[in-house]
Amino acid sequence: MTxxxxxxxxxxxxxxxxxxxxxxxxGRRLRYDYVTLFFLAVILLIVLAAIAAPLIAPFDPLKxxxxxxxxxxxFRDFRLGTDELGRDMLSRLIWGGRMSLLMGLVxxxxxxxxxxxxxxxxxxxxxxxxxxIMRTMDIFYAFPSVLLAIAISGMMGGGMYNGLIxxxxxFIPPLCRIAETATTQVRHLDFVExxxxxxxxxxxxxxxxxxxxxxxxxxxxxxxxxxxxxxxxAGLSFLGLGVEPPTPDWGLxxxxxxxxxxxxxLVCALPGAAIFITSLSFNLVSDGLRHAMxxxx
Amino acid sequence: xxxxxxxxxxxxxxxxxGVTVICFGLVFLAPGDPMVNxxxxxxxxxxxxxxxxxxxxxxPVPIQYAKWLLRAVTGDLGTSLQTGRPVISEVGRALSNTIxxxxxxxxxxxxxxxxxxxxxxxxxxxxxxxxxxxxxxxGVSVPNYWLGMVLIIVFSVxxxxxxxxxxxxxxxxxxxxxxxxQVKYAILPVITLSMVPLGxxxxxxxxxxxxxxxxxxxxxLRAKGLPExxxxxxxxxxxxxxxxxxxxxxxxxxxxxxxxxxxxxxxPGTGFLLxxxxxxxxxPVLQGAILVLAMCFVATNLAVDLLQTAxxxxxxxx
Numbered sequence: 001m002t003x004x005x006x007x008x009x010x011x012x013x014x015x016x017x018x019x020x021x022x023x024x025x026x027g028r029r030l031r032y033d034y035v036t037l038f039f040l041a042v043i044l045l046i047v048l049a050a051i052a053a054p055l056i057a058p059f060d061p062l063k064x065x066x067x068x069x070x071x072x073x074x075f076r077d078f079r080l081g082t083d084e085l086g087r088d089m090l091s092r093l094i095w096g097g098r099m100s101l102l103m104g105l106v107x108x109x110x111x112x113x114x115x116x117x118x119x120x121x122x123x124x125x126x127x128x129x130x131x132x133i134m135r136t137m138d139i140f141y142a143f144p145s146v147l148l149a150i151a152i153s154g155m156m157g158g159g160m161y162n163g164l165i166x167x168x169x170x171f172i173p174p175l176c177r178i179a180e181t182a183t184t185q186v187r188h189l190d191f192v193e194x195x196x197x198x199x200x201x202x203x204x205x206x207x208x209x210x211x212x213x214x215x216x217x218x219x220x221x222x223x224x225x226x227x228x229x230x231x232x233x234a235g236l237s238f239l240g241l242g243v244e245p246p247t248p249d250w251g252l253x254x255x256x257x258x259x260x261x262x263x264x265x266l267v268c269a270l271p272g273a274a275i276f277i278t279s280l281s282f283n284l285v286s287d288g289l290r291h292a293m294x295x296x297x
Numbered sequence: 298x299x300x301x302x303x304x305x306x307x308x309x310x311x312x313x314x315g316v317t318v319i320c321f322g323l324v325f326l327a328p329g330d331p332m333v334n335x336x337x338x339x340x341x342x343x344x345x346x347x348x349x350x351x352x353x354x355x356x357p358v359p360i361q362y363a364k365w366l367l368r369a370v371t372g373d374l375g376t377s378l379q380t381g382r383p384v385i386s387e388v389g390r391a392l393s394n395t396i397x398x399x400x401x402x403x404x405x406x407x408x409x410x411x412x413x414x415x416x417x418x419x420x421x422x423x424x425x426x427x428x429x430x431x432x433x434x435x436g437v438s439v440p441n442y443w444l445g446m447v448l449i450i451v452f453s454v455x456x457x458x459x460x461x462x463x464x465x466x467x468x469x470x471x472x473x474x475x476x477x478x479q480v481k482y483a484i485l486p487v488i489t490l491s492m493v494p495l496g497x498x499x500x501x502x503x504x505x506x507x508x509x510x511x512x513x514x515x516x517x518l519r520a521k522g523l524p525e526x527x528x529x530x531x532x533x534x535x536x537x538x539x540x541x542x543x544x545x546x547x548x549x550x551x552x553x554x555x556x557x558x559x560x561x562x563x564x565p566g567t568g569f570l571l572x573x574x575x576x577x578x579x580x581p582v583l584q585g586a587i588l589v590l591a592m593c594f595v596a597t598n599l600a601v602d603l604l605q606t607a608x609x610x611x612x613x614x615x
Contacts (some may be wrong), residue, residue, distance in 0.1 A: 154574075155324070157327065261450050275440045
């Protein structure tokens with residue numbers, strides 16, 4: 001009798017008692033954040049277009065034509081016009097997305113791995129090693145990021161790989177600092193002490209207790225760097241320090257078309273618009289993620 | 298205050314030394330013999346031997362560094378391979394031009410951003426805030442070298458209102474604020490340069506104002522019947538030092554990072570000098586300009602910190 005009387009109470013109480021986990025909350029917040037979702041879709045579209053470039057580009061992005069140089073938007077089959085060597089702009093923009101995304105993402109991934117690892121080590125070990133690592137990072141902080149990127153790639157003589165190295169170097173110090181701060185905060189918490197007391201090795205403490213707490217701020221910060229990296233790498237290409245011609249790349253296209261702004265201003269503005277839309281989308285998605293994950297950096 | 302200032306200045310010393318080490322090391326990043334990079338292509342073997350001895354390339358690296366540093370401290374940064382003039386005078390002339398547009402840009406950005414950011418912070422979470430925040434995101438997302446081109450297309454090519462490139466009459470490279478013909482040339486670069494600091498200062502102002510307004514004392518102010526304009530005044534006074542510091546840092550970033558904008562507008566500043574040096578592989582100019590710009594950045598950071606401490610007593614106590 002008592003059983004049957006109690007069970008309905010249980011049945012109604014159970015859903016209310018269900019606690020949404022951290023990721024559940026994050027997902028729920030994101031689901032109602034239409035701005036972030038929209039720009040996430042934009043990013044997916046750009047990435048898909050870049051991956052599928054050979055399939056969807058209407059023309060060969062490298063095929064030049066002296067007869068069709070600098071044609072306006074909508075000229076014959078060239079829906080977005082042609083560049084200074086008569087190459088189809090639409091095809092070059094689609095192919096250019098490959099290079100620009102690659103140059104935007106790779107340095108951030110490299111810097112997150114290297115900087116994050118260095119930061120966790122510095123924060124966890126502390127003492128002299130922390131001093132050594134963090135003071136070295138401070139020195140790199142003494143350069144404005146644009147100047148440091150240009151200094152490194154300018155000295156090494158340009159090219160895609162040197163550009164990637166230069167940008168990675170630029171992003172390592174801030175990521176290292178973020179990881180170090182987060183690690184130092186976690187290191188003295190009770191559960192780390194408890195793990196140590198129960199005989200866990202440093203490696204396993206870092207892996208099981210530290211990384212999980214450091215990851216969120218590091219990843220959020222890294223996601224905000226993607227937009228910076230896209231802008232900077234396009235800037236390097238613009239200066240002739242990044243991707244080399246004739247490879248289609250938005251920054252490089254902007255640079256070679258610069259001479260033609262008096263002839264076809266609209267066509268010349270296209271690669272920059274592509275950079276702008278991509279960087280804006282990454283920025284807004286990063287902001288949305290930060291908000292949803294409730295991370296303060 | 299003075300103890301803090303002393304500590305802060307002492308702290309800048311190792312950073313400055315580190316910066317010189319990196320700038321010195323940059324030459325070793327360049328492919329090939331650093332010696333070859335410093336020589337004009339048509340140098341005779343005797344010149345090469347002379348320079349090798351002068352720069353100490355026949356000695357161990359730490360001694361090379363010490364020699365280089367000693368010369369750098371006395372203002373000898375070598376000679377430009379392109380013009381044959383001392384690097385220090387080339388950089389010095391260019392630096393003043395860069396400071397002109399950077400200062401203009403940061404002042405423009407600050408005056409706009411502080412007002413807009415205060416409004417956004419005051420209306421935090423409401424439509425006004427969202428609209429203004431969108432402006433600041435655009436500011437930090439726009440590739441400013443592209444914006445420069447778009448402004449040239451609109452104001453120079455289409456409307457013919459403002460000059461597109463250079464700095465006044467042909468070859469001119471000294472700026473005068475009281476000469477309208479010259480000021481005209483600075484307008485587009487200044488607007489272009491101000492976009493990033495506009496976005497960043499706005500974001501910081503918004504956050505600072507919203508944070509102050511969330512304090513209990515603000516509720517007390519309202520409870521005792523203070524008009525909203527006075528409440529905003531309280532918020533502004535509290536947020537101001539922090540925003541001022543952000544502005545100072547942005548000025549530093551602009552001086553060091555105006556290379557793309559100066560290249561677009563062929564503005565004869567340090568950025569344009571750097572981009573020319575990259576094209577012609579003029580390593581002494583490249584190294585000298587980077588060293589001077591990085592030192593300016595260190596000095597700006599130091600000045601900002603000291604200034605902020607001077608006007609905001611809360612930092613000293615912390």
